[in-house]
Amino acid sequence: MKSDLSINFAGIKFNNPVLTASGTFGYGYELADLIPLKKLGGIITKTITRQPKEGNPQPRIAEVCGGMLNTIGLQNIGVEAFVGEPLEKLKEIGIPIIVSIAGSCDKDYIDTAKILNSYKGISAIELNLSCPNLKKQVVCSDLPLTRDIIKGVKKSVKFPVIAKLSPLITDIAELALQVEKAGADGITLTNTYPAMAIDIKTFKPKLSTVKGGMSGACIKPMSIRSVYDAYQKVKIPIIGCGGIMTGEDAVEFMLAGASAVSVGTASLLSAKNLIKIIDDIENILKEKKIKNIKEIIGRVL
Numbered sequence: 521m522k523s524d525l526s527i528n529f530a531g532i533k534f535n536n537p538v539l540t541a542s543g544t545f546g547y548g549y550e551l552a553d554l555i556p557l558k559k560l561g562g563i564i565t566k567t568i569t570r571q572p573k574e575g576n577p578q579p580r581i582a583e584v585c586g587g588m589l590n591t592i593g594l595q596n597i598g599v600e601a602f603v604g605e606p607l608e609k610l611k612e613i614g615i616p617i618i619v620s621i622a623g624s625c626d627k628d629y630i631d632t633a634k635i636l637n638s639y640k641g642i643s644a645i646e647l648n649l650s651c652p653n654l655k656k657q658v659v660c661s662d663l664p665l666t667r668d669i670i671k672g673v674k675k676s677v678k679f680p681v682i683a684k685l686s687p688l689i690t691d692i693a694e695l696a697l698q699v700e701k702a703g704a705d706g707i708t709l710t711n712t713y714p715a716m717a718i719d720i721k722t723f724k725p726k727l728s729t730v731k732g733g734m735s736g737a738c739i740k741p742m743s744i745r746s747v748y749d750a751y752q753k754v755k756i757p758i759i760g761c762g763g764i765m766t767g768e769d770a771v772e773f774m775l776a777g778a779s780a781v782s783v784g785t786a787s788l789l790s791a792k793n794l795i796k797i798i799d800d801i802e803n804i805l806k807e808k809k810i811k812n813i814k815e816i817i818g819r820v821l
Contacts, residue, residue: 523805524812525798527561529757529780530680530705532616532643534561537813538770538798541761541784542567542620542646542684543592545791547602549609554791559798562616564782565602567648569622570632572598582726584717587736587763588785591729594622594651599632603639611641618682622648626665630672637677644679647704650686650711651733658686663698670702680705682759687713687746696750696758708759708782709746713739736785739763744776751777751818765793767800777818 525536539562540548548563557563575595582589597606599621610617619642623629629647636642647669649660660666660683673681683699685692687710696707712733717726725731740763747760760778764770765786773781786793805813 521806521809521811523802523810525802525805527780527813529759530644530682532562532618532680534616534780536561536798536801537774537778537780538794538801539564539618539759539780539782540787540794541782542648543590544784544788547606547610548617549606549613551791552613555795557613558615559795560615561780561798562618562643563610563613564618564646565606565610565620566596567594567620567622567651568596568599568602568632569594570599570628570635572596572601577728579726579728580732582717582732584715584734584736586738587734588788589715589717589727589732589734590712591727591732593729594648599635603635607639607641616643617641618644618646620646620648620684622651622659623669626668626672629669630676633673633676637679642679644682644705645673645677646682646684646708647673648684648711650684658688660685660695660699661689663695666699667702670699670704674703682706682708684708684711685746686711687742687762692746693749693753697753700754700756704756706757706759707750707754708761709750709778710743710762712762713742735762737763737765737769740765740769740772744773747773747778748776748820764797767797767804770797770801771804771816774813774816775818775820777820779817
């Protein structure tokens, strides 16, 4: 028996629920020589801003027990460069493309979204409202600003809008509900957790910005809790992320309520992990005699 892995997420048809997480897979096409990109459910690009950003100074990545820290600082080429060759190469893959965007104010988000709206081949926008390694506060901690961004972007584009939220919120379920009320078509839970590490040989922080975002296996239980709590309150679909290293991890997120998952750190370790996760999900469903993957969404007993 071959299980049906396809998912309809806010009107987007994914052949399977495994997506790349923003920030860990470049713009999405660079690893075409390493894995069959067409086998992925979809690609979420690294975050794009209105103007190019150089990002934070080196060192920007540090390995820690159970995961990694990063302080990339949203380095990117800017939206006007992105809609040229990068977007054209993404469209050639033939799978859904979700473009992650960010800004320092609601106008930045809206202006970037308006430019993207003029181009074909984009399936959705993911609003990065939760990057923890910028100098300003996490955007989604400011609810009025979050509402303004979502409403403004929704008016500016023809495709679905997904809000990526931070776990550093007292009540993630309530925030998810407010984001839904503001008009978001879906949510991504969660971004990285603020953390730091110190080199005991030099007595200096391992990151140039002292603190950065923690990702990897160690954050999975906390991220699953966020997905589970939000699923109890919202009707819009959820992309679960944070510590997905195996197909078992992906299924765990879906049992908690995620309709799809995005994989980050595991793809940095090896791009082939993305394909293995897809294959593992299929094997798990086959073992459980589950015909359609939709049957496991929110099915935790």
